[in-house]
Amino acid sequence: MKGLACLFILCSMLSFAQAQDYTPFQTKVRALTALSKLDNPDQQREAQRVLLDSLKRTDQIPITYKDSVAFIYIGQATAVDWMGDFNGWGYDKNFANAGKKIPGTNIWILKASFPEDARLDYKIVLNKKSWILDPLNLNQQWSGVGGGSPNSELRMPGYHDEPYQKERSDIPKGTVEHDILFTSNMLGYQITYSVYLPPNATGKLPVVYVTDGYEYLHPQLGNMPVVLDNLIADKKIIPVMAVFIDHREPANRTNNRRMQELVMNENYLKFFIDEFIPYIELTYPAATERSKRAVIGSSVGGLSATYFAFSRPDIFGNAGIQSPSFFTRPQIYSLCDSPEGSKLKISMTSGVINDASEGGRRMIKILENNSCVYQYREVNQGHSWGNWKDLVDDILMDFFAVQP
Known part of the structure; x- marks a missing residue:
C-alpha cells in the first residue's frame, strides 16, 4: 500500500504541474522539487524512487x-x-556549474540551456x-589521448x-594491420603505425x-575503419x-x-616527407599523386595537418583539419x-562550445583570400572525440567522393 500511496502522491504532483501548462521539462523538474513538500520520510523516499525509476526507464536523465x-x-x-565541455572543464568561470540541493532531500540539480542539437562531455x-x-x-563518450577514458555524455533532443x-555485418570489410614498427634514421627512434586497406581493392589507392592514429583507430574514439568500410560500401x-x-x-x-x-616541428615534417612517405609508397x-594524398588530424594534429599541407603543397593535395589548436602556434x-x-x-x-571556432x-x-577550395563546418559540441568522430565521414567525402 505504501508504494501505491506514494505513486498517488507522485501522480498528483505531476498532474498539478501539467495543469499549470508547464512544458514537459518543467513538469519533471517541478515533480523533483515537489519531493521536498512530503513530510513523511518514507513517502518521500518512495516517491523519489518511483519518479527516478520512471526517468531512468525512458533514458531521461539528464532531463x-x-x-x-x-x-x-x-x-x-x-x-x-x-x-564539462560547457565550461571548458573549469576554465570558463562565467558558466554557473554549481548544483543546488533540493531541501529535505539528497537530490542535487543544475539547470542550464544549450543549443537543441548539442552533444557535450x-x-x-x-x-x-x-x-x-x-x-x-548510461551515455558515455571516451576522450583523451592514448586511449583516453570515459566521460558522461549529454545528448540534447536534436x-x-x-x-x-x-x-554493419552485411558489407565487405577492409583489413587493418596494427602496430607496425618503423625505425627512423632521421628521428633517431622507432615509431609505430597501422594500415587500413579497403576490401577488394586493386591498383594504386588514394592514401590518408x-x-x-591510435585514437582515430580506436573503436571508442575515432572508429575510422568502420567509417571507411561504410562509406566505401555505400x-x-x-x-x-x-x-x-x-x-x-x-x-x-x-x-x-x-x-x-x-x-x-620542421624535423618531423622532413621525416614524414623524405623518409616515411617514400617507404609507404x-x-x-x-598512389603518388598529390591530389590523392590527404593528411588528417585533430587538436594539435589539426595544427600539424595544416602545417604539413601548407608547407608542402607539392606533396599533399588535401588537409582534414579538426578543432585545430592554432592558438598554440599563431605563426600558422x-x-x-x-x-x-x-x-x-x-x-x-570545429565545435562552437569552448572549442576552436575562433x-x-x-x-x-x-583561405577565402588565397582561393583555396575549402569546406568549413561547425557543430554545437566541444573539444572532444564525440565531435571529431561525427565529422570524419564529411572530411573523407570532401576529398574522395565518388564522382557521378
Whole structure:
C-alpha cells in the first residue's frame, strides 16, 4: 500500500504541474522539487524512487527538452558541481556549474540551456575534489589521448548519432594491420603505425595519413575503419587506404610524443616527407599523386595537418583539419596566407562550445583570400572525440567522393 500511496502522491504532483501548462521539462523538474513538500520520510523516499525509476526507464536523465537541461545527482555531499565541455572543464568561470540541493532531500540539480542539437562531455565533481561519471546517465563518450577514458555524455533532443559510425555485418570489410614498427634514421627512434586497406581493392589507392592514429583507430574514439568500410560500401567515396601514425613510444606507451611531433616541428615534417612517405609508397599500393594524398588530424594534429599541407603543397593535395589548436602556434596564419595554398583542398571542422571556432573562422578568411577550395563546418559540441568522430565521414567525402 505504501508504494501505491506514494505513486498517488507522485501522480498528483505531476498532474498539478501539467495543469499549470508547464512544458514537459518543467513538469519533471517541478515533480523533483515537489519531493521536498512530503513530510513523511518514507513517502518521500518512495516517491523519489518511483519518479527516478520512471526517468531512468525512458533514458531521461539528464532531463532535456528543446534547449533546456536539468542535470541530477543523488547522494550525500557538501557540494556538487558539473564540469564539462560547457565550461571548458573549469576554465570558463562565467558558466554557473554549481548544483543546488533540493531541501529535505539528497537530490542535487543544475539547470542550464544549450543549443537543441548539442552533444557535450561532462563529469560530476563531489565535494570539490572527487570526479565521477554520472551514475544516472548510461551515455558515455571516451576522450583523451592514448586511449583516453570515459566521460558522461549529454545528448540534447536534436542530437542524433552519426550513422556511418555504426558497424554493419552485411558489407565487405577492409583489413587493418596494427602496430607496425618503423625505425627512423632521421628521428633517431622507432615509431609505430597501422594500415587500413579497403576490401577488394586493386591498383594504386588514394592514401590518408592520419595523425593521432591510435585514437582515430580506436573503436571508442575515432572508429575510422568502420567509417571507411561504410562509406566505401555505400559508394560515397572511392576505395581509400589509410595510414594511422601512433605518436606513443613503442616501448613505453605512456610516453606520447605528440606535443613534440605535432606542433609545427620542421624535423618531423622532413621525416614524414623524405623518409616515411617514400617507404609507404614502396611497401603498399599507395598512389603518388598529390591530389590523392590527404593528411588528417585533430587538436594539435589539426595544427600539424595544416602545417604539413601548407608547407608542402607539392606533396599533399588535401588537409582534414579538426578543432585545430592554432592558438598554440599563431605563426600558422602567416604560413597559410600564401599563393601556394591555393592549390590545396581543405576540409575543416570545429565545435562552437569552448572549442576552436575562433581560430577556424580566422583561418577561413585567409583561405577565402588565397582561393583555396575549402569546406568549413561547425557543430554545437566541444573539444572532444564525440565531435571529431561525427565529422570524419564529411572530411573523407570532401576529398574522395565518388564522382557521378
